[in-house]
Amino acid sequence: MNEVTLSIDEAKQLCIEALTASGASEINAEITAEALVRAEIDGQKGHGLSRVPSYSAQVKSGKVNGTAQPVIEDVKPGLFRVNAGFGFAYPALRMALPELCLRVKQNGIAAAAIHRSHHFGVAGQPCEDLAREGFIAFVYGNTPKAIAPFGAKEKVLGTNPIAFGAPLDTDPLVIDFALSTVARGKIMAAKQAGRSIPQGWALGPDGEPTTQAETALQGSMLPIGGVKGAALALMVEIMSACLAGAALGAEAGSLFEGEGEPPDLGQVVLAIDAASLSAGNFSSRIKDLAAIYEELEGARLPGLNRLKNRKTAAEDGLLVPGPLLEEIRHIKQ
C-alpha cells in the first residue's frame, strides 16, 4: 500500500486543520488531535488518524458539538460529573483528569462520570496518565452495540473495553482491550480481501457461528470466554452507561457516520492512591510481580508493544496510508 511518512508534529497539525475547518474550536481540535496522534504513535490505528474524516463529518453535521465546553458538576468529595455537552470525549477527559488527581490526593480514591459524550478512543491513555501520578486507574466506557448477550441472537452490548493502569517503574503497566475476541475492523478487512474468518470471531444474524465475513458483519461479535466475557461486557456497560446516566450501547448511534443523533455515550474514570492503600507496599509488590514475568521464559507483561511502537514513531515518524492522508487534506468546511 502507498504509505507516506509524517512527523508527529505534521500529523497533529493535519488533524487540527481538518477539525477546525469542520467547525471545531481551536482548543477542542488541539486536544482531540493530541489523543488521535497519540493512538497512532502507539500503533492503535483504529483510534488514530483514520478517525479524522468521520470526526470531521460529525462536527459538520452537528452530531458532535465541535465548540462544546465541558462543565464539571460536583457530587461528593470523591465523585464528580463532567458534562461533555455532546462534544468530543477528549476535552471532557482532559478536564476530568487534574480534578480527579486532586480528589484522589485528598480522599485516597475518586471517580468521574462523563456524560453526553462520544467515542473516547484508547481507554489506556487516561489510565496511563493517572498511573504516572502514582494511581491505580480504571476507565469504563461503552460503545455502540456489537455483542449479543450469551445465548441470544441480537447484539445489545458494545465491545466495551477493559482498561486498567498501575504505576510501575518509569512506564506504567497498562491493560486495555475490547471484550470481543477480535476488533470488528478485522472482519471488515477480511470482507474486503474476500477471505473467510476463523470460527469464534462472530455469529451470523441467526445466532449461529459463521466463518463468512459478510454474514458476521450482519450478526454480532463474539466475546472472549463465552458466557464469562459476555458478563464482563455487561459489567462495563453498567459501569459506563448506567453509572454515568448515559445511553446504552443498544441505544447509541454510530460513532462513524456523520448523520444521526449524538451517541450520548458515558465514561467513568476511577483512580486509587495505591501507595496509601497498600501502606507503602504497592511499589515493591508490583515490582516483585513484574520480576517474576521478566524471569519466566515466554512470559511478558501486557502493553509492551505500545512502548515499542512509541519508540519507532519517535525515531521514524508515522506511516500513514496515502489515500487517508489525501482525504484528511481535502477536508473543508
Place this chain on the structure above:
Amino acid sequence: MNEVTLSIDEAKQLCIEALTASGASEINAEITAEALVRAEIDGQKGHGLSRVPSYSAQVKSGKVNGTAQPVIEDVKPGLFRVNAGFGFAYPALRMALPELCLRVKQNGIAAAAIHRSHHFGVAGQPCEDLAREGFIAFVYGNTPKAIAPFGAKEKVLGTNPIAFGAPLDTDPLVIDFALSTVARGKIMAAKQAGRSIPQGWALGPDGEPTTQAETALQGSMLPIGGVKGAALALMVEIMSACLAGAALGAEAGSLFEGEGEPPDLGQVVLAIDAASLSAGNFSSRIKDLAAIYEELEGARLPGLNRLKNRKTAAEDGLLVPGPLLEEIRHIKQ
C-alpha cells in the same frame, strides 16, 4: 451418592461446632459458618461445607489464627485497611463492610484493603451485600497460583475471580467467576472418575495443551480468552495482592492443607454510590438494560442460578454428602 438433608440452621450449627472444637473463637466460628452456609445455599459448594475439614485443620495447626480479631487502620477519608491478623477472611470482611458503607455515604466512593488474610470464599457475597445498600461493588482477591502468564509454562497467577455487584430491583445483579476456564475441582473430579478433560481447560507442566486430567493437575489452568484473560488475572493480582500489600499468588501457600505458613492473601473491596454519581439515573438505566435482557430470546442476566438455589434451599434444606457430614461431625480438638 449417599446424601443427607440438613436444615440451614443445622448446617450452620455443625460448622460452628467443628470450628470452635478446632480452637476458633465463638464469634469467628459463627461469622465463618455463616459465609460457608451461605455459599452452600447458593449452590457454590466449592466454598461451602466442603471447606470445614480443611479450615478446622488450619485452625488446629495455627496456620489460621482462629481467635484473631481484625483491626481497622484509617488511611484517607475514602480508604482504610483491615488487618485480618492471619485469621479467617470473613471476620475482616464483616468488619469492613459497615465502615465501607459509612465512608461511601460521606465520600461517594471508598475502598478497604484487607491484609494478613486467607481464603475469602464467594466474592459475590460482599458484592451482593453492598449492592443491597445501593452501591456498585467490586471485590478483588487473589488465590494461590494456578494460571501461567500467557506464553509461559509455570503458573504464577491465581484463578483470581472477578466479582461485581450492582443494585437492581429487589435482588442485585451479581457477576462472580474465576478467570480460569473451569474450576480446578472439575479436573480433580475427572481424574477421580478416570475421564479425560476437554481441550482448552489446562496445560501440562510442559506448557502444552493436555486432555489428561493427571497431567493437567501437574500443569496450569488455562484462563478464559487466552492472552486477554491472562491479563485480567494479572489485573486482579495487582488489585488484591499488590494493592493490599499482601502475598502474591506465586508466594501463597495452600488454602486446603493444614500445614504450612499462613497464606497472607489480600482482598480489596470497593464501593461507589451509584445514585449520586449518575445524578439519580442509575436505577432507571440498569432497569432499562435488564428489560432488554428479559425481552430478548435466549438472553439471561448473570447470577440467576444463585437465586434459584437459594429458593430451593429455603424450601427443601441442604443436601450434604454423607461422608462429608461424618467427617465434620468427627472434628475434635
